[in-house]
Amino acid sequence: MINTITAELIKVRSLPVALATMGGxxxxxxxxxxxxxxxxxxxSPTQVVLQSITYVQVGLIxxxxxIIGVDYTGTNMRTALIATxxxxxLLVGKCVxxxxxxxxxxxxxxxxxxxxxxxxLAIRESATETGxxxxxxxxxxxxxxxxxxxxxxxxxxxxxxxxxxxxxxxLVLIISPLLSTLTSYAQYLxxxxxxxxxxxxxxxxxxxxxxxxxxxxxxxxxGAGAVMxxxxxxx
Amino acid sequence: MTLLRTIAGEFRKTLTLPSxxxxxxxxxxxxxxxxxxxxxxSAGHVAHATPASVVFNTIPLGTVGAVILGVIVISSExxxxxxxxxxxxxxxxxxxxxxxxxxLLLSKVVVVIVLTVVTAASAIPASLGLAHVILGATDxxxxxxDLIARSAGVALYWxxxxxxxxxxxxxxxSGIVPLIWxxxxxxxxxxxxxxxxxxxxxxxxxxLAGMRLFAAPSSLAxxxxxxxxxxxxxxxxxxxxxxxxxxxxxxxxxx
Numbered sequence: 001m002i003n004t005i006t007a008e009l010i011k012v013r014s015l016p017v018a019l020a021t022m023g024g025x026x027x028x029x030x031x032x033x034x035x036x037x038x039x040x041x042x043x044s045p046t047q048v049v050l051q052s053i054t055y056v057q058v059g060l061i062x063x064x065x066x067i068i069g070v071d072y073t074g075t076n077m078r079t080a081l082i083a084t085x086x087x088x089x090l091l092v093g094k095c096v097x098x099x100x101x102x103x104x105x106x107x108x109x110x111x112x113x114x115x116x117x118x119x120x121l122a123i124r125e126s127a128t129e130t131g132x133x134x135x136x137x138x139x140x141x142x143x144x145x146x147x148x149x150x151x152x153x154x155x156x157x158x159x160x161x162x163x164x165x166x167x168x169x170x171l172v173l174i175i176s177p178l179l180s181t182l183t184s185y186a187q188y189l190x191x192x193x194x195x196x197x198x199x200x201x202x203x204x205x206x207x208x209x210x211x212x213x214x215x216x217x218x219x220x221x222x223g224a225g226a227v228m229x230x231x232x233x234x235x
Numbered sequence: 236m237t238l239l240r241t242i243a244g245e246f247r248k249t250l251t252l253p254s255x256x257x258x259x260x261x262x263x264x265x266x267x268x269x270x271x272x273x274x275x276x277s278a279g280h281v282a283h284a285t286p287a288s289v290v291f292n293t294i295p296l297g298t299v300g301a302v303i304l305g306v307i308v309i310s311s312e313x314x315x316x317x318x319x320x321x322x323x324x325x326x327x328x329x330x331x332x333x334x335x336x337x338x339l340l341l342s343k344v345v346v347v348i349v350l351t352v353v354t355a356a357s358a359i360p361a362s363l364g365l366a367h368v369i370l371g372a373t374d375x376x377x378x379x380x381d382l383i384a385r386s387a388g389v390a391l392y393w394x395x396x397x398x399x400x401x402x403x404x405x406x407x408x409s410g411i412v413p414l415i416w417x418x419x420x421x422x423x424x425x426x427x428x429x430x431x432x433x434x435x436x437x438x439x440x441x442x443l444a445g446m447r448l449f450a451a452p453s454s455l456a457x458x459x460x461x462x463x464x465x466x467x468x469x470x471x472x473x474x475x476x477x478x479x480x481x482x483x484x485x486x487x488x489x490x
Contacts, residue, residue: 017411032429039432055277058415075318123247162254162410166303170261170413174295178269182276 002185004084007069014099018066022105025059029109030116032056037120038203046133048117050198053140054173056109057147057191060102061168062090065146067098069161077235087231091150091156097162098152106144139197139208146212151218156226187211190218199232241333241342249346254307259350261356262300262393270362274369286366287382290359291449294389297358298421301351301393303414305400308343310410328424336486340405344398344478351397357389384463388448391467395420395474399441402477405485433455435459445470 012018030051042048071077084090114137153165174193179186186192187206196211206214247254249255271292277284312326333339360372363382394450398418403413420426420442428438438459444466 034428035433040428041432054421055426058419062411062415074315090347097315160413162307163257165411166414166418169418170296170299173419173424178271178293178296182273 001089001092004089005096005104007083008093008097009100011098015066017070018063021059021062022101025056025063025105025109025183026112028059029056029113031116033113033116037117038124038199040124045114045117045121046137048121049113050136050140052113053144053195053198056113056170059109059116059143059153060148061172062108062165063102063153064098064107065155065168067094067101068155069164072155073160073161081235085135086226091227091230095149095152098149099214102145102148106141107142109139119149136198140175142212143194143197143215145164146190146194146215146219150215150222153219155198156164156230157222161168188214190215193218237333237335237432238342240336242345244386245339245346246349246478249304249308249350252307252311254311255304255350256330258300258303258307259354260300261296261303262354263349265296265300265421266290266293266358267362267365270366271298271369273373274366278370279303284370286370287385288451289366289370290362291389291451292454293362294392294449295421295423297355298396299388299418300354301397302400302417304350305347305397306404306410306417308347309401310408310413311365313408314331314410330490335490340482340485347401348394351394352390355386355393359386359389388445388459388463388467391472392445392448395445395470396442398474399477400433402474404480405481410487418441439469441470442471444473 014208029052032055033048036042036048036051036086037045043049052087053102071080079088081087084093151168153166155161155170156165158167176186176189179189184205193206193214196206196208197215260434270293273286273289273293274286312329313324316325317324329339330336363386400417402414403416404410407413423441425436427440427443430440431443438461443463447460447463447466449469452460460466
C-alpha cells in the first residue's frame with residue numbers, strides 16, 4: 001500500500017502537466033488576490049482570499065482530473081495495473097497521492113493569496129482588518145481539496161481527460177451561477193453546497209456542516225459508480 | 236475547387252467527432268433548456284420578465300459550446316491515437332490529403348463559422364419563441380427589429396469567440412489550456428470582469444467588448460461597456476489578429 005502511494009506520488013511529481021497545474025494554481029492565487037485587493041471591493045484579506053476561490057478551484061479540479069485522466073490518454077493505465085494488479089490498492093494509492101498533492105497546493109495557494117492580499121491592502125493603505133477569522137479560510141482549503149476530488153471521481157467514471165474537465169468547469173462556472181438565480185434547489189449542487197464551508201451565511205436549508213455532507217454525498221455517489229466500473233471493466 | 240472540397244471534407248470530419256456534437260448540443264439544447272427553465276420559473280413571479288431578458292441572459296452557456304467547438308476542431312487533430320492503433324495523430328493524415336496549409340485552416344474556419352451561425356440561428360429564435368409562449372403577452376413588447384439585431388449579435392459573438400478559441404488552440408495544440416481559459420472567461424464570474432474593476436481598458440478585451448452585441452446595458456456588471464457597433468468591431472479585430480497570427484504559425488511550424 002505504502003509502495004503504491006509512493007509510486008503514485010512519484011508519478012505526480014514526474015508529470016510536467018501536474019507540476020504546471022500546481023505551480024499555475026499558486027501563481028493564479030497570487031495574481032487574483034492582488035487584483036481583487038487592488039480593485040478595492042473589500043478591505044479584509046480573508047474576504048479577498050474567499051473571493052478568489054471561484055477561480056482557484058479551477059486549478060484543483062484540473063489536478064484531480066489529471067491524476068486519473070492522464071492514465072487514460074495513453075496505455076499508462078495498463079502499465080499501472082500490471083505493476084499493481086489489485087485495483088482497489090491502485091485506486092487508494094491514487095486517491096491518497098491526490099489528497100496529499102491537493103492539500104499542499106490548496107494550503108500553499110491560500111497562504112500565498114492571503115499574504116499577497118495583506119501586502120496589497122497595506123500598499124493601498126486601506127484599513128486592513130486584522131485578527132482575521134481563520135475558520136472560513138480553512139473551510140476554503142477543505143472545499144478546494146474536495147471539489148478536486150469530485151473531479152477525480154468524474155474522470156474515473158468517464159475514463160478520460162477532456163470530458164470530465166469540461167463537465168466540471170461548466171458545472172462550477174456556468175451552470176451553477178445560472179441556476180442559483182433561478183431555483184433554491186441549486187444550493188444542493190456540489191459547488192454551492194461546498195461553498196458554505198467558507199461562506200459564513202448559511203442558507204435556509206443548509207449550514208456549513210450539512211453543506212459539506214451534501215458535497216461529500218456527491219463525491220461518494222459519483223465515486224461509488226466509478227469504483228464499481230473500474231473494478232469490473234477491462235482497463 | 237480544392238477549397239470547396241476541403242470544406243466538405245472538414246464538415247464531414249467535424250460532424251463525426253462526438254465532442255463536436257456535444258459542443259453543438261450544449262449551445263443548442265442548453266440554451267433552449269435554460270431559457271425554458273428561467274421562463275417557467277419567472278412566469279407569474281417576476282413582472283418585468285420578457286422573452287428577451289430571459290433568453291439573452293442564458294448566452295454564456297452557448298458561448299461555452301461555441302468555444303468547445305473551436306478548440307476541438309484543432310485539438311482533435313493533435314490528439315495522439317492509442318499506441319494499439321499506431322499512436323499517430325490525425326494531423327499527419329490530414330496534411331497528406333491537403334498539403335496546402337492555408338486552405339486547410341481556412342476551411343476549418345469556414346466550418347466553425349457555419350456550424351456556430353446555424354446553431355445560433357436555431358437556438359435563439361426557438362428559445363425566444365418558447366419563452367414568449369410561456370410568459371404570454373408581456374407589457375412593453377420588444378420591437379422585432381431590436382430582437383433580430385440582438386439575435387444576430389449572439390450569432391456574431393459566439394462565432395468570434397469560437398474563432399478566437401480556434402486560433403489560440405493552433406498555438407497550444409493541446410485543448411486543455413484554451414478550454415480552461417475560455418470556459419472560465421465565458422462564465423458569469425469571468426476574469427475579464429475582475430480586471431474591468433481595476434482598469435477601464437479591460438472593456439476592450441474580446442469577451443467584454445462584444446457583450447453589448449446582445450446584452451442590455453442594465454444586465455451587465457461592467458461599468459460603461461462599449462457600444463454594440465464599436466464593441467463588435469473591437470471583438471472582430473481581436474479575432475482577425477488571432478487568426479492571422481495562427482495562420483502564420485500554422486503555415487510555418489512543423490506539424
